[in-house]
Amino acid sequence: MKRVLWSIVLAVLVGWAIWGVAAERTISVAFIPQLIGIPYFNAMEAGGKAAAERFGVNFIYQGPIDVSAPEQLRIFDALIAQGVDAIAIAVLDETSICPAMERAAAAGLIPFTSDSDAPNCPARRLFVCQALNEDLARAIIDGIAIRLSPGDPYKAVGKIAFVSGYPTAVNLNTWMDLMEEYVNAKFPGLKIVARRYAGGTAAEAYRQAMDLFTAYPDLAAIVGVPSTSIPGVGQAVEDAGLTGKIIYTGYGSPLTARDYIHSGAMTFSVLWDPWALGYLTVWVGWLLAQGVALDQIPVEIELRVPGLEDRPEVAVRWIPEKKIVLLGPPLIITKENVDKYDF
Amino acid sequence: MSTSTTFSPCEISRGGVGDTPSLLTMIRQPMIRKLQNIRPRSTVAQKQVSLLAVICLLIGVFSVLSPHFLTLKNFQTILRNMPELGLLSVGMSIVMMTGGIDISAEAALGVAAILVGKSMLQGDPAWVSALIGPITGGILGTINGVVVAYFGVLPIIVTLGAMYVWRAVIFLLVGARWLSGLPRTFDPLVKTFVLGIPIPFIFFLLITMSLEFLFRKTPFGxxxxxxxxxxYSARLAGVRTRRVTVGAYALLGVLVGIAAFLYVGKHRNVEMTVASGMSLEAIAAAVIGGTSILGGEGSVIGCVIGVFFIRLLQNGLVLLGIPSIWDYLVLGGLIIAAILSDLLYKRRRT
Amino acid sequence: MKKISKAFGGVIALRDVDFRLFEGEVVGLVGDNGAGKSTLIKILSGVYIPDKGDIYIGGERVEFRSPLDAWKYGIATVYQELALADKMNVVENIFLGHELVKNVLGLRILDKRRMRQRAGELLKQLLIELKSLDVPVSKLSGGQRQGIAICRALNLEARVICMDEPTASMAVGESERILDFVRRLREQGKAVIFISHNLEHVFRVVDRLVVLRHGRVVGEGYVEDLDKDTVVKLITGVLENLNLLGEEVREGTTGDLLDRNGSKKVRR
Structure with missing residues (x-):
């Protein structure tokens, strides 16, 4: 009941905002990606532009040309000086960006995060989150289990191996830990037999995967954890003659995975839709700038974002405990939909 | 049931037999040639023999510990993973024998790989795409060589700088957008086996053998x-030192370019971080194969053994189910051990 | 060599040095450490390029940019530092930079058999005995190493042979052989520049002496006209300057390094 009430309140506020925009000045929303020029953030930029057009927002997209926290900070400060209404950032380094967020808040700007969070920073109003790590981990394991045992996934039996990137990558390690926890909790027949680090090259992922196939001839599934591992493992599946005989999955962008998904070497890939994430980011920024205090809503509610209704796998929710706006469940990429994405 | 086909890398011929330590005292009879038929093994050959012994030992240990190790398929996999690193290592050993080093080789490989990939995407004829690799590599190598030889800058400084430059070029060329899903143009070449041996490996072996010939049989070596x-001494003796130095770096560049072509042909993908860490692996393989980190001695063919050793060890680690984090420790330890033993050996001799 | 000057940074190694050499003549170059002897030799052999001054051979002005250029004009040098490649063997060292090759299908292939044979002959000429030609030269004695450096110069069939301290690390027997050898080179009509600290050796082998001090020529004369004491005085600066040569030699019109006419005049 409370939830419904809040939803109505919000709908009224959103309506007011749309009307208010027409009457008043143009809102400007900025987004700072971790790196410009890569397909992933290009897709976010495109989504952001689409939202900006729809809601009449002045969208500013600026980021470092190299993965550089100091450069991000410099851009952030420049945007404060410029005086935008809301400013979103895909955080590279929480400790350095947090004071800047406080400065922004003090100057009357609305700082929030998107794509990558700074959870311990009080000034950050909320986090626009692409997918929960738990959901990402489950999507992989569920996908493997249902293919191994279509009748009852929890009875699936088989060995799974991970080919990760650099051993220092926190997000990759988190995903692997969560996958392992989920397997141990729910799937007695599944077993994670190896966790290999291939650094950042296709060649290394290829070598590690080939050796894994030799070491575990009965391997049921192999997971290429970062995008960098996707082509190497895919090539290894093909070269070892395991296309169609092994489940190959991972967190690969459609561009990287496309070739192997089409050849059948890769079964499915799990990620999210950066276009929708960019769209959502601008929408959230626009709302906040209008004075719609989304972050003050005390209950978990669904948010209907105009323009995202037709995107699959998008189910935007506000989760007050974590102060996040969640895009939805992970995007499952298969032969059927891989050609629809360009990131 | 795994096949019982065995491989015996211990039979790989001992290459690089040159010349020797042995006590030499001045004898006062006019007999110069009398004792010439005694040709003691060179230090390089000694290192290689002990390396082969270690390889045999490793093969023995791995065979006992993993039922999947001693199979034709596994050794095919090892051979498949050798050519790119092998070519880099062979070139690197030649540069190292001049007393130089090339940290930028991996980044040069990246630049060449991108150009090869772009050419494939454009639909250029296969031979054009194939040639772009060595040509690009050769040009980049020559630039390094010229700076080292004519401007007298330390090779490690020049090539470290070059690495950053080439990496930036990679970024500019791909704009962080990988080349993925390249056409399968070179599949027949890189995916085929002759008598159970992958063609790229045969290719690598042929190149290495011709370089060994060049090295042992012509003044260049x-x-x-x-x-x-x-x-300085070489220059006083009348060696065109600058030209030869440039030649060594250019040769490495060409080999890097060939490796780039094989890389792209095999993986059909060029990522931003392509080949990162490969220069160090190549240096390690060269040192393990008998090339001195201080220059002045070494072996081209030894790199084949060095690369085989590294790949064998890495393969064994996976097959034995040893946690992946040990890979870094083992490879790092190996590099340190190889260089230390090289340096200690020098000290003992002099 | 006329008016040769060379400075390294602020240090002037040679100042307007004139130096002349004739066929079939052994000239001794003496002076204290740092007097400029080695620098002069290195200019003559193309290692250094002089700041000022010219080199003439048979009346023709030449410019050396590398040791290889000097070698093309028939000038071979045994450097004080020997310029050997320590980890390489005897044969490789003797032929380094001037390998004997055979042409196989357009490739220049090392003719190791011929080099080995020739190395044997060269060593024999110098009466240097080695256990094996395959040892790295770092394993050899100082004398043997010097022998190998000399073999390298001899192999070049040069007209002029510069020897910078060829007897420095040799045992008595060995250096005797070198001195004999220098005499034989003179008999063959070659010109030899002999640098040594050992005046005993110098006096036994050279025809003419040139004394350098602080980069200048301070004394010149035929051995017959000089004695050790005088030379020592010149080297140490007790005696300021001494020229015992005829004007026609000192102020030779051409300044030639090698001059057939000149050599006839001078030879006695």
């Missing part, structure tokens, strides 16, 4: 070694 002993 002597000049390289002489420069590594002392560039």
């Amino acid at each position: 002597w000049h390289i070694l002489a420069i590594g002993n002392s560039e």
Whole structure:
């Protein structure tokens, strides 16, 4: 009941905002990606532009040309000086960006995060989150289990191996830990037999995967954890003659995975839709700038974002405990939909 | 049931037999040639023999510990993973014999790989795409060589700088957008086996053998070694040291370019971080194969053994189910051990 | 060599040095450490390029940019530092930079058999005995190493042979052989520049002496006209300057390094 009430309140506020925009000045929303020029953030930029057009927002997209926290900070400060209404950032380094967020808040700007969070920073109003790590981990394991045992996934039996990137990558390690926890909790027949680090090259992922196939001839599934591992493992599946005989999955962008998904070497890939994430980011920024205090809503509610209704796998929710706006469940990429994405 | 086909890398011929330590005292009879038929093994050959012994030992240990190790398929996999690193290592050993080093080789491989990939995407004829690799590599190598030889800057500084430059070029060329899903143009070449041996490996072996020939049988080899002993002395002796040095770096570049072509042909993908860490692996393989980090001695064919050793060890680690984090420790430890033993050996001899 | 000057940074190694050499003549170059002897030799052999001054051979002005250029004009040098590649063997060292090759299908292939044979002959000429030609030269004695450096110069069939301290690390027997050898080179009509600290050796082998001090020529004369004491005085600066040569030699019109006419005049 409370939830419904809040939803109505919000709908009224959103309506007011749309009307208010027409009457008043143009809102400007900025987004700072971790790196410009890569397909992933290009897709976010495109989504952001689409939202900006729809809601009449002045969208500013600026980021470092190299993965550089100091450069991000410099851009952030420049945007404060410029005086935008809301400013979103895909955080590279929480400790350095947090004071800047406080400065922004003090100057009357609305700082929030998107794509990558700074959870311990009080000034950050909320986090626009692409997918929960738990959901990402489950999507992989569920996908493997249902293919191994279509009748009852929890009875699936088989060995799974991970080919990760650099051993220092926190997000990759988190995903692997969560996958392992989920397997141990729910799937007695599944077993994670190896966790290999291939650094950042296709060649290394290829070598590690080939050796894994030799070491575990009965391997049921192999997971290429970062995008960098996707082509190497895919090539290894093909070269070892395991296309169609092994489940190959991972967190690969459609561009990287496309070739192997089409050849059948890769079964499915799990990620999210950066276009929708960019769209959502601008929408959230626009709302906040209008004075719609989304972050003050005390209950978990669904948010209907105009323009995202037709995107699959998008189910935007506000989760007050974590102060996040969640895009939805992970995007499952298969032969059927891989050609629809360009990131 | 795994096949019982065995491989015996211990039979790989001992290459690089040159010359020797042995006590030499001046004898006062006019007999110069009398004892010439005694040709003691060189230090390089000694290192290689002990390396082969270690390889045999490893093969023994791995065979006992993993039922999947001693199979034809596994050794095919090892051979498949050798050519790119092998070519880099062979070139690197030649540069190292001049007393130089090339940290930028991996980044040069990246630049060449991108150009090869772009050419494939454009639909250029296969031979054009194939040639772009060595040509690009050759140009980049020559630039390094010229700066080292004519401007007298330390090779490690020049090539470290070059690495950053080439990496930036990679970024500019791909704009962080990988080349993915390249056409399968070179599949027949890189995916085929002849008598159970992958073609790229045969290719690598042929190149190495012709370089070994070049190195042992033409003045080029002597000049390289002489420069590594002392560039100044070599120049006084009438060696065109600058030209030879540039030649060594250019040759490495060409080999890097060939490796780039094989890389792209095999993986059909060029990522931003392509080949990162490969220069160090190549240096390690060269040192393990008998090339001195201080220059002046070494072996081209030894790199084949060095690369085989590294790949064998990495393969064994996976097959034995040893946690992946040990890979870094083992490879790092190996590099340190190889260089230390090289340096200690020098000290003991002199 | 006329008016040769060379400075390294602020240090002037040679100042307007004139130096002349004739066929079939052994000239001794003496002076204290740092007097400029080695620098002069290195200019003559193309290692250094002089700041000022010219080199003439048979009346023709030449410019050396590398040791290889000097070698093309028939000038071979045994450097004080020997310029050997320590980890390489005897044969490789003797032929380094001037390998004997055979042409196989357009490739220049090392002719190791011929080099080995020739190395044997060269060593024999110098009466240097080695256990094996395959040892790295770092394993050899100082004398043997010097022998190998001399073999390298001899192999070049040069007209002029510069020897910078060829007897420095040799045992008595060995240096005797070198001195004999220098005499034989003179008999063959070659010109030899002999640098040594050992005046005993110098006096036994050279025809003419040139004394350098602080980069200048301070004394010149035929051995017959000089004695050790005088030379020592010149080297140490007790005696300022001494020229015992005829004007026609000192102020030779051409300044030639090698001059057949000149050599006839001078030879006695």
